[in-house]
Amino acid sequence: MMKTNIILLCLVSALLLSYAPIAMPLTCDTSQLSSCIGPILSGSEPSRTCCDSIKREKPCFCQYQNDPTLGGYINSANGQKLIANCKVSLPSC
Template identity: 60%
Template sequence: MRANLILLCFVSALLLSYAPTGMSQTCNPTQLSSCLGPITNGSPPDDSCCSSLKGQQPCLCQYLSNPALSAYINSANARKVAKYCKVPIPSC
């Protein structure tokens, strides 16, 4: 449980510290914070997560190209979340 909390804090800090440069205002990985639990612990995503993921869908290739974010986007749990929310993970 403590390890999950530490991981959650780390990922939250990572997402909050990520400053998008050269990206559209709409590409903001902090918008995906509602998906953090499902991505890190495999819990089912809620409507807020799915809505956020759909809104950030055009940005997924940019997130995949960022080494700090790509591991989360490519994780097995992230793929489960995307499938549940009916958002395809792009091949960039």
């Protein structure tokens, strides 16, 4: 009986693992951050829409920081202020 239970457990585990979700590729879209242009350029208070966008795009921050065009904005004083005001932490890249 014990041997049957172990075999059944192994079969069920194998079946479940075969249906594990496949990770979707990361799609980064800087246009999603358009609501944050004002706070990045002027240091003004970010809107909720901006903060929601920052949170959605957080997985892309390393890509953005390494981009010669975008990295300066993220690493600027206003960029750091924006990220802090939205209560988002930068990942270590």
